[in-house]
Amino acid sequence: MAVTVEITQSTVLEPSRESARGGGKKVPLTVFDRASTDGYIPAVFAWNAPAPTNDALKAGLVAAVARFPHLAGRFAADDHGRKCFHLNDAGVLVLEATADTDLADALAHDVSAHINELYPKAEKERANEPIFQAQLTRYACGGLVIGTACHHQVADGQSMSVFYTAWASAVRTDSAVLTSPFVDRSATVVPRSPPTPAYDHRNIEFKGELSWSHSYxxxxxxxxxxxxxxxxxxxxxxxxxxxxxxxxxxxxxxxxxxxxxxxxxxxxxxxxxxxxxxxxxxxxxxxxxxxxxxxxxxxxxxxxxxxxxxxxxxxxxxxxxxxxxxxxxxxxxxxxxxxxxxxxxxxxxxxxxxxxxxxxxxxxxxxxxxxxxxxxxFRFHDLDFGxxxxxxxxxxxxxxxxxxxxxxxxxxxxxxxxxxxxxxxxxxxxxxxxxxxx
Missing domain, CATH: 3.30.559.10 (Chloramphenicol acetyltransferase-like domain)
Structure with a gap:
């Protein structure tokens, strides 16, 4: 079954001045960030009708992302030319789209045939590319698919589950009661003095001359x-x-x-x-x-x-x-x-x-x-937008x-x-x- 997905609107949503928490700081990538995939990871979820409006989803996203300043920032280079996070509150990209069939029909057939049309095509090589991007696709029946693309160097799966839950909570309830995550990366990577690595990490987590990944x-x-x-x-x-x-x-x-x-x-x-x-x-x-x-x-x-x-x-x-x-x-x-x-x-x-x-x-x-x-x-039942x-x-x-x-x-x-x-x-x-x- 052929499904036509049409992008109807593209918007960059920025946190309000009152709620923005980035402050323009440049934050180094941790060694954990550098060991993760240097690219965007998609995730796609579907909800039957009735589903929340796009305006409600976007308002909740703005409220939630203000508490996750890395998602609203951009990649930049530090004074040494190394990749870093620029917490400049530049915002997240939201695409709105329509699909010309009912969601139930799409799910009953081969969704994989049009899955790649249900999330943003983020490109890490593009200048000023938003770190987090979302696509809201509305089906003919009112069903909704939310597809996201987030750069892996900003967050792992555990972190993204925390964010998705916060976004859903912001749509469902008063955003003023949202809790903020722990975002101090420097507190998670405190080296000994002097640093004394005891394992061959250059050939385990990274591509050294003896790295196991070279043999594939x-x-x-x-x-x-x-x-x-x-x-x-x-x-x-x-x-x-x-x-x-x-x-x-x-x-x-x-x-x-x-x-x-x-x-x-x-x-x-x-x-x-x-x-x-x-x-x-x-x-x-x-x-x-x-x-x-x-x-x-x-x-x-x-x-x-x-x-x-x-x-x-x-x-x-x-x-x-x-x-x-x-x-x-x-x-x-x-x-x-x-x-x-x-x-x-x-x-x-x-x-x-x-x-x-x-x-x-x-x-x-x-x-x-x-x-x-x-x-x-990841408790999917917490991903409830109302x-x-x-x-x-x-x-x-x-x-x-x-x-x-x-x-x-x-x-x-x-x-x-x-x-x-x-x-x-x-x-x-x-x-x-x-x-x-x-």
């Missing part, structure tokens, strides 16, 4: 197929029962997906496979960083197993491998990473080469490995083979949705075994 190949884009798998609550409960020991929903589902994808890939038994697991460091740092900190505070764990061991091991063994790897991202590792950032800052300001993140680029083929992110802590929670999370195109995202299902019965990208050659085999616990 490239796959033709038409070979990278996106698919979604829904895991009902009953399936997850059965999986946890098989693990036996206490484990999180994320851990047990990752263990399952890792086993099934590896089997579908038909790898050699002697090969090794690992998963790049995003780890929220807020509660792991000492002292802990507030959970409402707005910025990036993610590092990665790398559980690794030989293929024959992964496929023959029980769920408790695989979950244990994941848990043990995540446990290595402790306060000492986090402090080492912060110290590394401080030591490198001096080198770069003296003319050294800028750090380059190991974040994958479109077309990357992770096979035999995987990368996973979790949005399971007419109820979203009826659907619509995954934008995932252009990297082997990437996975776990998302709480918008289905009334709960469960978890796994959105992933695989080589087309492995999709059918995975579909045949994705619910098997053998």
């Amino acid at each position: 190949g490239v796959l033709l884009m038409d070979r990278i197929k996106n698919l979604a798998v829904h895991f009902p609550d009953e399936f997850i409960a059965d999986l946890k029962a098989r693990v036996g020991t206490r484990c999180s929903t994320f851990q047990c589902l990752l263990a399952h997906a890792w086993k099934k994808i590896t089997a579908a890939r038909d790898l050699a038994p002697d090969d090794f496979t690992q998963v790049r697991v995003a780890v929220n460091c807020r509660g792991r740092a000492k002292p802990p960083v507030p959970m409402d900190f707005f910025g990036n505070m993610v590092l990665w764990a790398f559980p690794r197993m030989q293929v024959r061991d992964l496929l023959s091991s029980s769920y408790p063994v695989v979950v244990s491998a994941i848990r043990d790897a995540v446990a290595l991202v402790d306060d000492e590792y986090i402090q080492s990473f912060i110290d590394f950032g401080e030591a490198e800052r001096g080198v770069i300001e003296d003319g050294g080469e800028e750090l380059a993140s190991t974040a994958a680029t479109p077309g990357t083929m992770f096979c035999p490995d995987l990368e996973v992110d979790s949005w399971l802590g 007419c109820g929670p979203p009826c659907a999370f619509l995954p934008p195109d995932l252009p990297i083979e082997g990437i996975m995202i776990f998302v709480p299902s918008c289905d009334a019965k709960g469960g978890v949705d796994l959105f992933m990208a695989l080589d087309d050659e492995h999709v059918q085999a995975f579909k045949q075994i994705c619910y098997s616990m053998e």
Whole structure:
């Protein structure tokens, strides 16, 4: 079914003078910011009619973004020529659009055919590009899709969930009662004196000569197929029962997906496979960083197993491998990473080469490995603009083979949705075994 989406209005919304909090300051990127993806990440949500008006959504967005000055700012260069945030309250971009069909019809058919028309096409290379952009698409029935594009170096998934919730609250209630997040980036990256990094971060989080990311190949884009798998609550409960020991929903589902994808890939038994697991460091740092900190505070764990061991091991063994790897991202590792950032800052300001993140680029083929992110802590029912929670999370195109995202299902019965990208050659085999616990 062909759907025509037409942009009807484009506006840059700036915080009012009374509410603006940027103050024109230039704020350095932290080492966590520099390790994240240097590009825009889209997110798309749908609401059935009746949905709030565009005017209400825009007014709430202005009120919310005033409390998140990094989102209303721009990227700039500091006195050393390094990329930084300019908190100049320049505003956020909002596009308004219409779609010529009912939302239910669009959701019932292949939404992926027009998903790329439902969020702004932000370009990091464009001068003065807004850091946060949103598109409000109104369907013929009155249904609404909100698609956003936010630069990853300004915020991780935890931070964006805090912002989305604040935006919804600003539309739903009196914006004067909105709370402000913790935005002091300097307080989250306090190095030791002198800085004493204890790990080889230049070859783990960044692209050094020995970096693990250098070994990955490239796959033709038409070979990278996106698919979604829904895991009902009953399936997850059965999986946890098989693990036996206490484990999180994320851990047990990752263990399952890792086993099934590896089997579908038909790898050699002697090969090794690992998963790049995003780890929220807020509660792991000492002292802990507030959970409402707005910025990036993610590092990665790398559980690794030989293929024959992964496929023959029980769920408790695989979950244990994941848990043990995540446990290595402790306060000492986090402090080492912060110290590394401080030591490198001096080198770069003296003319050294800028750090380059190991974040994958479109077309990357992770096979035999995987990368996973979790949005399971994002309570979608809080994303209520006054007419109820979203009826659907619509995954934008995932252009990297082997990437996975776990998302709480918008289905009334709960469960978890796994959105992933695989080589087309492995999709059918995975579909045949994705619910098997053998």
